[in-house]
Amino acid sequence: xxxxxxxxxxxxxxxxxxxxxxxxxxxxxxxxxxxxxxxxxxxxxxxxxxxxxxxxxxxxxxxxxxxxxxxxxxxxxxxxxxxxxxxxxxxxxxxxxxxxxxxxxxxxxxxxxxxxxxxxxxxxxxxxxxxxxxxxxxxxxxxxxxxxxx
Amino acid sequence: xxxxxxxxxxxxxxxxxxxxxxxxxxxxxxxxxxxxxxxxxxxxxxxxxxxxxxxxxxxxxxxxxxxxxxxxxxxxxxxxxxxxxxxxxxxxxxxxxxxxxxxxxxxxxxxxxxxxxxxxxxxxxxxxxxxxxxxxxxxxxxxxxxxxxxxxxxxxxxxxxxxxxxxxxxxxxxxxxxxxxxxxxxxxxxxxxxxxxxxxxxxxxxxxxxxxxxxxxxxxxxxxxxxxxxxxxxxxxxxxxxxxxxxxxxxxxxxxxxxxxxxxxxxxxxxxxxxxxxxxxxxxxxxxxxxxxxxxxxxxxxxxxxxxxxxxxxxxxxxxxxxxxxxxxxxxxxxxxxxxxxxxxxxxxxxxxxxxxxxxxxxxxxxxxxxxxxxxxxxxxxxxxxxxxxxxxxxxxxxxxxxxxxxxxxxxxxxxxxx
Numbered sequence: 001x002x003x004x005x006x007x008x009x010x011x012x013x014x015x016x017x018x019x020x021x022x023x024x025x026x027x028x029x030x031x032x033x034x035x036x037x038x039x040x041x042x043x044x045x046x047x048x049x050x051x052x053x054x055x056x057x058x059x060x061x062x063x064x065x066x067x068x069x070x071x072x073x074x075x076x077x078x079x080x081x082x083x084x085x086x087x088x089x090x091x092x093x094x095x096x097x098x099x100x101x102x103x104x105x106x107x108x109x110x111x112x113x114x115x116x117x118x119x120x121x122x123x124x125x126x127x128x129x130x131x132x133x134x135x136x137x138x139x140x141x142x143x144x145x146x147x148x149x150x
Numbered sequence: 151x152x153x154x155x156x157x158x159x160x161x162x163x164x165x166x167x168x169x170x171x172x173x174x175x176x177x178x179x180x181x182x183x184x185x186x187x188x189x190x191x192x193x194x195x196x197x198x199x200x201x202x203x204x205x206x207x208x209x210x211x212x213x214x215x216x217x218x219x220x221x222x223x224x225x226x227x228x229x230x231x232x233x234x235x236x237x238x239x240x241x242x243x244x245x246x247x248x249x250x251x252x253x254x255x256x257x258x259x260x261x262x263x264x265x266x267x268x269x270x271x272x273x274x275x276x277x278x279x280x281x282x283x284x285x286x287x288x289x290x291x292x293x294x295x296x297x298x299x300x301x302x303x304x305x306x307x308x309x310x311x312x313x314x315x316x317x318x319x320x321x322x323x324x325x326x327x328x329x330x331x332x333x334x335x336x337x338x339x340x341x342x343x344x345x346x347x348x349x350x351x352x353x354x355x356x357x358x359x360x361x362x363x364x365x366x367x368x369x370x371x372x373x374x375x376x377x378x379x380x381x382x383x384x385x386x387x388x389x390x391x392x393x394x395x396x397x398x399x400x401x402x403x404x405x406x407x408x409x410x411x412x413x414x415x416x417x418x419x420x421x422x423x424x425x426x427x428x429x430x431x432x433x434x435x436x437x438x439x440x441x442x443x444x445x446x447x448x449x450x451x452x453x454x455x456x457x458x459x460x461x462x463x464x465x466x467x468x469x470x471x472x473x474x475x476x477x478x479x480x481x482x483x484x485x486x487x488x489x490x491x492x493x494x495x496x497x498x499x500x501x502x503x504x505x506x507x508x509x510x511x512x513x514x515x516x517x518x519x520x521x522x523x524x525x526x527x528x529x530x531x532x533x534x535x536x537x538x539x540x541x542x543x544x545x546x547x548x549x550x551x552x553x554x555x556x557x558x559x560x561x562x563x564x565x566x567x568x569x
Contacts, residue, residue: 062457064179065398069334117422120176120457 043098054131060121067115067125079104099136106133151177152536152554152561153452154409155233157418158240159562160450165569168419168446170439174406176457176537181394182272182368182401183255183265184237184245186230186552187211187220198278198310203251204266204552205231211549217484217509217541219553224516226560230552233559234267240416243374244408246273254278254312256286256365256393258295260303263394266552269401271370271379274363275391277304277312282362284313285388287353289322289336291329295367300393315365316358322349336369337400341376350385357388364388368395373407425453429473433531448531448565451520452558455511455537455544466490467510469538475523477513477540479506486513486523504543511540518561531568533561 027034036045047055068074074081079102110133113126154177157169187207202210208230212220220227231248238245245267253265254277262277275284284304288297297317304315323331328339340346353364370392371378383390395401413420423440431437433449453460453471462468467476467489475486480495488496489510496507512520512534519527520534535557537544544550 063397065332066178068332069398069403118173120173120179122172122459 050131051135054128057124058128060123061119062121064120066118066120067123070115070118072114073108073112077105077108080108099132102132103136106136151175151180151409151551152454152538152558153450154413155237155240155555155558156450156452156533156535156562156565157413158416159236159559160448160566161416161418162236163563163566165448165566167417168421168444169413170421170423170425170437170442170444172422172424172459174410175454177409178402178406179397179399179457180402180405180551181257181263181396181399182269182392182405183253183263183394184234184267184551184555185264185548186234186266186555188264188548189252190214198254198307198312201251203231204234204248207252208552215541217479218549219514219539219541219557220549222514222516222539222541223518223556223560226516227556229560230556233556234552236559237555238267240412241405241408244269244405246270249273249276252278256300256304258300258368258393258396260300262304262307264548265394269404270374271392271401271404272394273391274383274389275365275393277307280313280363282313283358283360284315285353285357285361285364286315286317287320287356287364287366288317289367290319290324292323292331292336294333294336300365313362316361318356318358320349320352320356322352333367333369333395333398333400334372334403336367337372337378340369340378340382341371341373346371346376346378346381347385350382350390353382353386353390354388357386361388364390366390366392368392369400372400372403374404425471427471431472432529447569448533450533450535450558450561450565451512451538452535452554452561453538456508458537460538461511461540463493469512472520472528472532474512474520474528474534476510478510504547508543508546509540511538514539517564518557531565533565535561 032046071080106129109129116125119125153169153171153175157167160167186204189202189207190211205228208220208227212218212227215221234248238247246269248267253268253273255263255265255268255272256275256277257263286297286301286304288295297319301315301317304312308314323329323336323339328335331339340349357364364386370382379390379392392401421439421442421444423442426438428435433447434445437444451472455461460469461476462470467478469476476489477484477486478488478491478496480488480491493507496510497505514520514534515527518533518535519530520532522528536554537550539553539557542549542553
């Protein structure tokens with residue numbers, strides 16, 4: 001019992017007095033750089049106030065699909081039809097690393113505001129599309145092993 | 151629905167009517183059947199036991215649920231059948247006339263929905279009137295509707311007097327671009343010249359012996375003008391019906407389109423845009439809708455509940471347009487003082503139990519005038535209709551559209567008479 005306690009405390013002392021200070025000396029960049037280096041590739045990026053505001057606005061979406069029914073772009077743009085507009089919200093909410101799959105659809109949608117007037121819950125669809133498109137090229141929007149656009 | 155019914159009812163009394171709205175509302179999400187007053191004493195698993203007429207069921211419901219809008223109306227609830235007939239008469243191309251008894255319409259999951267009114271595309275599938283074999287058809291390879299699931303579920307009702315369901319597959323929509331088509335795309339494809347007739351011929355070839363009615367997925371056209379159901383039935387040689395629908399709902403879209411067309415035909419001016427009013431605004435004051443400024447002597451508030459934004463929760467339950475008090479229920483006690491209670495205390499752990507939070511809304515008197523916190527009408531010419539009125543769970547208790555139609559008609563007539 002005493003021997004295992006000694007070993008545990010010795011290991012903690014090694015980590016605190018030697019390993020961690022040496023690691024701090026060798027580190028490059030600030031905290032955000034290191035965070036993004038570790039997690040950005042998985043799409044886990046810090047949430048800024050704009051993201052939070054867009055997330056709150058998009059949370060009014062109930063997935064009813066009325067925006068898709070009345071979408072005039074869908075018959076002409078295969079990616080818009082295939083993705084489904086409210087699927088873009090879910091893709092973003094799940095992981096921004098998957099957002100590049102929606103690039104073509106978002107680019108087609110951004111100039112059109114036709115569906116917003118039909119949303120029963122008042123989701124600001126145009127504003128969300130613009131924000132999602134701006135995030136497609138941002139850090140964390142591309143995971144290793146994924147190619148943008150699928 | 152409530153707002154449109156109020157507008158049409160007021161026009162029926164020769165009033166000049168302006169309907170202001172941010173968006174069409176939740177009617178396009180409806181299943182296609184209109185429930186008004188389910189028989190509270192009929193067992194859920196035995197829908198055919200529900201034999202009570204609409205008016206009698208509404209009276210029974212009002213007696214057992216004192217917080218329900220039907221109870222608040224008092225003797226005015228007797229206008230329910232008249233209101234349903236008014237709605238059907240306003241939309242004859244979509245709604246079948248009231249049958250004077252409940253209708254039993256199949257759902258896409260093999261259950262049965264009880265309705266007071268149904269669309270013309272559904273009444274042939276009323277399970278209480280089909281005698282013989284009910285052919286349940288799906289589109290081969292299309293995952294949106296499973297005929298075997300539906301037939302299997304409906305088979306349970308055969309011993310209660312329902313028809314014998316038989317599942318069949320139709321080789322329709324086999325084109326690559328339609329194999330994964332959404333409901334509204336299938337409905338649009340069936341409206342094309344010759345498409346419904348081709349579907350009817352394929353259906354005729356696939357019908358089992360003794361088929362009395364064919365039940366199809368709820369995609370029989372986006373508009374009544376397409377006459378998809380009639381064209382398929384003519385080619386198939388049997389009556390054809392569709393089930394009620396989940397979202398996205400083609401019957402709901404069809405109903406919304408018919409309502410919009412009826413508003414135009416009736417001379418109701420529709421103004422679209424974000425609707426605003428000064429806090430404390432009352433009839434006669436200015437209302438802002440988009441870029442328009444409007445004044446009217448009578449108002450009917452039909453802004454819906456949570457979906458439409460008529461009731462919101464920002465720290466507490468609010469009616470955001472006019473600042474009317476919202477009544478909530480906690481542990482069986484109701485009052486406007488409970489609107490600030492946490493959402494968790496306004497819900498019950500049992501998921502299938504009635505949830506008080508979902509029944510929150512404004513209180514009204516017998517004339518459908520919203521009440522202040524002290525229980526007096528806020529204004530003699532301010533009325534409320536539909537889901538903004540509390541006391542019922544719009545989507546769950548089977549009375550949503552019935553309340554919308556009844557209160558819409560009554561509020562519209564009262565608003566017109568009060569001018």
